[in-house]
Amino acid sequence: NEIWNLFEQCEITNLENSPPRFPSFLKYLVVMSYYVFIKEGVDVAVIEVGLGGRYDCTNVIEHPALTAITHLGYDHCSILGHTIEEIASEKAGIIKQGVPVLTVNQHYTQSYSVLEREAREKDTAVVRVPPLSHYPNPPALTSETWGFQS
Numbered sequence: 001n002e003i004w005n006l007f008e009q010c011e012i013t014n015l016e017n018s019p020p021r022f023p024s025f026l027k028y029l030v031v032m033s034y035y036v037f038i039k040e041g042v043d044v045a046v047i048e049v050g051l052g053g054r055y056d057c058t059n060v061i062e063h064p065a066l067t068a069i070t071h072l073g074y075d076h077c078s079i080l081g082h083t084i085e086e087i088a089s090e091k092a093g094i095i096k097q098g099v100p101v102l103t104v105n106q107h108y109t110q111s112y113s114v115l116e117r118e119a120r121e122k123d124t125a126v127v128r129v130p131p132l133s134h135y136p137n138p139p140a141l142t143s144e145t146w147g148f149q150s
Contacts, residue, residue: 003032026050027057034060051076054093067094068102069126072111084108092118101126 023031030050037045044065049056052069069091072084080090088111095101095118103126106112112126119126 003028003035030057049094051079052094053080053090055079055090056094059094062096064096064099066100066102067096069094069115070104072106072108084111085114087111088114089118091115095119095122095124097122098124100124102129103127104129105131 033045033047036042047058047061047064049058053059072088072091074084074087077087080087088108092115095115099122101115101119101124103112103115105128112128115126
């Protein structure tokens with residue numbers, strides 16, 4: 001409620017004779033979560049993106065501990081681009097100056113060069129994380145492993 005009141009206050013002070021323009025539900029949740037993280041003194045948070053990339057509403061953290069780019073594919077093409085290189089370039093928009101970047105084995109290998117170029121420009125490197133099956137005796141990832149009850 002406190003956050004919604006702030007949005008309403010911004011609308012009242014910034015818009016004259018315009019219909020209210022409140023954020024999308026996702027953007028509202030992102031702002032609300034950051035607000036709660038700050039208010040509660042959260043030390044570490046894993047932030048999942050919406051579409052991901054340069055213009056994602058979660059891409060406001062200037063100095064994250066690390067960034068990660070998961071499997072790239074042909075999704076959200078009308079926003080991210082129509083080639084895997086265009087999509088990789090947009091997704092690489094989360095790469096920050098000097099911040100480590102993790103990625104997984106990409107099906108479209110041409111995306112690596114785009115990610116690595118962006119990383120070089122930001123004075124960092126892309127680290128390819130092997131699949132879980134690569135490790136001896138990988139833990140069973142179940143709801144019980146994480147302490148959730150089925």
